[in-house]
Amino acid sequence: MSPNIQTWQQALPHGITLSCRACGDKGRPVLMFLHGFPEAAFVWDELLVHFARPENGGYRCVAPNLRGYERSSAPAEVKDYRAKFLVQDIVALIDAECDGQPLAALVAHDWGGAVAWNVANQHPDRMRQLVIINSPHPAPFLKAMQSDPAQQAASAYMSFLVQPHAAAQLSANGFAQLLGFLRGDDDQLSGAHSLAAKAAPWLTPEVEERYKFVWSQGLDGGLNYYRASPLRPVTATEDLISDMVLPAEILRIDVPTLVLWAQDDIALRPCLTEGLDQHVPDLTLVPIDNATHWVVHEQPARVISEISRFLKHPGQ
Template sequence: MIETTALPLPHGITLTCRSSGERGRPVLLFLHGFPEAAFVWDPLLAHFAQPQHGGYRCVAPNLRGYAGSSAPTEVTAYRAKHLVLDILALIDAEAGGPGGRLAALVAHDWGGAVAWGLAAQHPERLERLAILNSPHPGTFLRELQQSPAQQQASAYMNFLCRPDAARLLAEDDFRRLWPFFTNMGAADGPHAWLTDAVKDQYRAVWRQGLEGGLNYYRASPLRPPTADDPGARAVSLPRALLDVRVPTHVLWAMYDTALPPALLDGLEVYVPQLQLTRVPDATHWIVHEQPERVTRWLAAALD
């Protein structure tokens, strides 16, 4: 059974979390991206909590700014250091107190951006890292600075930074948001997973507000440069924020038009203990499209 609870954290942020499995068991923590919410992980929460599949304590928070979690109005409250602090506090709450350690941190999209940073800065807090289509900041910065193809693929980020983006996205039953899912060019044609029931789940999330999720883009300088904003061209990241010294499993859907495969080039420089799995017939939304494949991959990573 999956439960939803509101968890107040010591630094004043409350995260609403979906969870399954007994407290006291090894913890799997799942982080979602934009424009999603914690519910996208439900099949994995239910699976890995079962005794025959590890009997884990499985927790998926709605990140700050999403679906009932605290949503500060200041853009600066969405900088990476604050997002990492949220997850460290959540690990303390779920994994045995201060200094607790996860069996694995599993993350997609913006959740992956938080997870990469946490793994680089606090490797002692997790046994392994599992990433799905979320670029490592080192390769992402390189491509945003040097690759016209990546700059074009990420051009939507500058739209999401606009002050009127939330209003525009909400118009006409979220007319501009649905193409985030349907314009990825899936090899198998129509997006069968995007049923009316799933759309209703997304509507329920989006109606609680879009500004929090958009503030992730506004707070980050990792975006394509424009005539008015140097974006990634003005950024330099120290290696201390890039090197990941924990066993890391990356699952990459190759039909991700926003995150081309060039982002995988040189990844092993930053992640020495890397296992990379490419999926040729999936898009950025692989968690929805191929949940059974994602489950098998994560089971192998945990074995």
């Protein structure tokens, strides 16, 4: 762990505790970072250290482990992972960190982004800017789930993750399937048993061990995000979305928003950014070539550069 990273357990008023990582002094403008599945707060460490430096803004940078992850509270019931409760956690953490001021920006990836879209929609006063990294806004995601065969196929792994046996299967053989997923093997989260390893230079033995530690705390919390969400592919036994219509008022984002989209994401295709400006009027969309879903690991300097540019010049 970097000597600059602070860690603690943040108790929230509604009974949830989030294990948090931070860099920078309290009282400074706050950047908050939300991770995705099957990740944890540590994935943001390089960005926490960077943006806390005086020459890079001197921010207070905070990254919680979301509900269900690492040492954060992990309620057992699937219903406790509905969006309203995930939003409640982050709003309460903002209150604890910001002393009545809005975040300088909320930065989020994957499932953290799903939470962030909701926070920005429901509580735009809690942040000045929003940064989303490969996490679909609900409107284009629903459209793709209803009508785009390629994205439907790319999202098929979700049908495996909601199964009761998913945590046990993902934990088997030293978390081999999850490690395959990080290496970019799209079979690994479909229930397939191929263990062919692909090259992922960022996934060093040290990083692998950090992931295994997080996963050893339990996987069902992270899987419950999928189980609690109605936005998942149609199967032979379940169809939650064919006739779903989302109200316009839950789709609009009224804060300046930067969306970074790695173009080689095998699970979340670039089509998920189409039509986004209909719901996010102040949008800056930046495609990142030669990068996968794990772009924060693969190209941290590029991610930092794009966020830095946006923080100085929102909407440019």
